[in-house]
Amino acid sequence: MKYKFLNSSILGADLNKKKSINIIGGGISGLMLGYHLKKANIPFKIFEKSDKVGGILGTKKCKNGIAEQTANGTLWCPAFINMCNDLGLEILKPNSESTARFLVRDRQLRKMPLSILELANAVTKCMFPKNNKPETLRAFGEQFFNKRMTDYLLEPAFLGIYNGLGDELSFPGTMSMLAKILNEHNSLAFGGIKNLFNHKKDPNKITGTLCFKNGTQDLVNSLQEYLYKETELNAEINPFGNKTDQFVSCAPAYAAKDFFDDDLRVVLDSINYSSNISMTLFFEKTKIQNFKEGFGCLISRKENIGILGVLFNSCIFQHRVFSEGLLSLTCIMRDFDGSLQEKTDESLLEFVMNDLNKIFKIEGQAKEFSISRWPKGIPLYTPQLYQNWFEINAILKNRYKNINLFGNYTSQISIRGMCTEADKFVGS
Ligand SMILES: Cc1cc2nc3c(=O)[nH]c(=O)nc-3n(C[C@H](O)[C@H](O)[C@H](O)COP(=O)(O)OP(=O)(O)OC[C@H]3O[C@@H](n4cnc5c(N)ncnc54)[C@H](O)[C@@H]3O)c2cc1C
Numbered sequence: 206m207k208y209k210f211l212n213s214s215i216l217g218a219d220l221n222k223k224k225s226i227n228i229i230g231g232g233i234s235g236l237m238l239g240y241h242l243k244k245a246n247i248p249f250k251i252f253e254k255s256d257k258v259g260g261i262l263g264t265k266k267c268k269n270g271i272a273e274q275t276a277n278g279t280l281w282c283p284a285f286i287n288m289c290n291d292l293g294l295e296i297l298k299p300n301s302e303s304t305a306r307f308l309v310r311d312r313q314l315r316k317m318p319l320s321i322l323e324l325a326n327a328v329t330k331c332m333f334p335k336n337n338k339p340e341t342l343r344a345f346g347e348q349f350f351n352k353r354m355t356d357y358l359l360e361p362a363f364l365g366i367y368n369g370l371g372d373e374l375s376f377p378g379t380m381s382m383l384a385k386i387l388n389e390h391n392s393l394a395f396g397g398i399k400n401l402f403n404h405k406k407d408p409n410k411i412t413g414t415l416c417f418k419n420g421t422q423d424l425v426n427s428l429q430e431y432l433y434k435e436t437e438l439n440a441e442i443n444p445f446g447n448k449t450d451q452f453v454s455c456a457p458a459y460a461a462k463d464f465f466d467d468d469l470r471v472v473l474d475s476i477n478y479s480s481n482i483s484m485t486l487f488f489e490k491t492k493i494q495n496f497k498e499g500f501g502c503l504i505s506r507k508e509n510i511g512i513l514g515v516l517f518n519s520c521i522f523q524h525r526v527f528s529e530g531l532l533s534l535t536c537i538m539r540d541f542d543g544s545l546q547e548k549t550d551e552s553l554l555e556f557v558m559n560d561l562n563k564i565f566k567i568e569g570q571a572k573e574f575s576i577s578r579w580p581k582g583i584p585l586y587t588p589q590l591y592q593n594w595f596e597i598n599a600i601l602k603n604r605y606k607n608i609n610l611f612g613n614y615t616s617q618i619s620i621r622g623m624c625t626e627a628d629k630f631v632g633s
Pocket of ligand 1: 229230231232233234235252253254255258259260261262274275276277278279280440441442443455456457460461481482483537579582583611612613614618619620621
């Protein structure tokens with residue numbers, strides 16, 4: 206058995222690029238697609254049902270600094286950099302003191318949470334050839350490394366990005382590069398080394414997360430301005446029954462399901478989203494002990510701490526706080542059982558402070574905090590969703606040749622991934 210991969214994250218048949226395309230949804234996926242269509246002189250229109258573009262992406266201005274609602278930035282890719290340069294957007298590179306990434310073990314910040322013995326065991330295991338193809342991230346971690354490495358490194362890292370536990374997440378759906386190596390080689394170490402030798406490094410690559418002076422809102426505002434003439438707000442679109450016009454839906458799966466009345470509706474309806482909360486807190490630096498400069502820390506579920514990780518915003522980027530003596534931290538939570546979304550802001554603050562105090566010693570309270578609640582925040586990249594991509598693609602190609610589906614549930618969860626796909630779409 207070999208893992209399958211899609212040619213494009215924009216699912217469906219090839220649309221006629223000489224005819225106008227209706228983009229449904231002005232979130233970041235719809236805006237980036239609009240940008241690339243405009244650059245390629247392909248006629249299009251963006252329809253956004255709310256009174257603003259950006260979707261879940263955006264930045265709040267607080268008294269003491271800024272707070273991101275969702276993404277705190279994105280990783281480098283050529284399509285994203287070219288788009289920002291063309292829009293005249295100045296990219297904010299990460300500070301040099303943000304390179305350290307921590308994992309929490311025994312409630313302490315560690316650069317390496319495994320002992321030398323645990324690490325040696327994990328590395329040795331990955332060298333031995335294996336014939337099986339793991340389905341989940343946990344199965345991959347435990348078979349190719351070991352349980353410790355899966356609990357303390359792999360699972361926390363993927364919880365931070367995909368919000369899913371190791372046994373919830375699809376291995377080929379979240380680690381396509383490694384899955385491609387396993388399609389060709391039984392030994393991960395051998396395949397990985399061969400890939401390293403063949404890999405050409407882009408000399409322009411900027412390492413680390415990138416953002417903008419006023420946060421991701423700068424990107425949204427800039428795209429909004431560029432696409433002003435082509436965007437219609439307060440325009441809810443449903444292409445149901447329309448067989449003539451062309452559409453790319455950039456609405457989430459739970460909204461796009463309404464565009465269909467057959468098994469495609471059932472498939473889209475079955476896509477689960479994790480419920481999450483992001484809380485940004487501003488502290489006086491002197492009030493936090495045990496703090497270390499860095500990008501942030503990820504927390505293993507084994508630590509019995511509720512928050513999944515903490516981003517050290519004001520260490521990563523400049524302009525995140527409005528005064529030198531302040532620190533801005535963002536805590537990401539997943540509401541596993543529905544209890545967190547029910548909490549009031551005050552009791553959520555208490556919950557987060559209690560967790561933060563397990564890692565850092567904080568004197569007193571935060572000066573300010575900002576909460577963004579997302580009951581349907583991030584699509585869960587389960588083995589089922591991985592299978593769904595091929596099914597959705599086939600149904601669209603067979604029955605809905607005038608509709609494509611795109612968004613963070615169609616195989617690229619990040620802004621970087623979606624930007625690369627939007628760029629590829631106009632070139633195809
Ligand atoms: C807490 C959190 C942290 C994250 N951190 C990162 C990160 O660090 N880096 C990163 O790259 N990504 C991150 N992400 C993911 C990223 O923010 C999302 O993937 C991205 O913003 C989703 O964009 P979208 O356009 O696909 O969807 P949305 O933002 O949901 O936009 C969809 C739009 O479609 C509109 N719409 C829906 N139905 C219709 C209709 N019928 N007609 C017209 N309009 C319609 C909606 O109103 C909405 O504006 C994070 C996400 C969360 C929740």
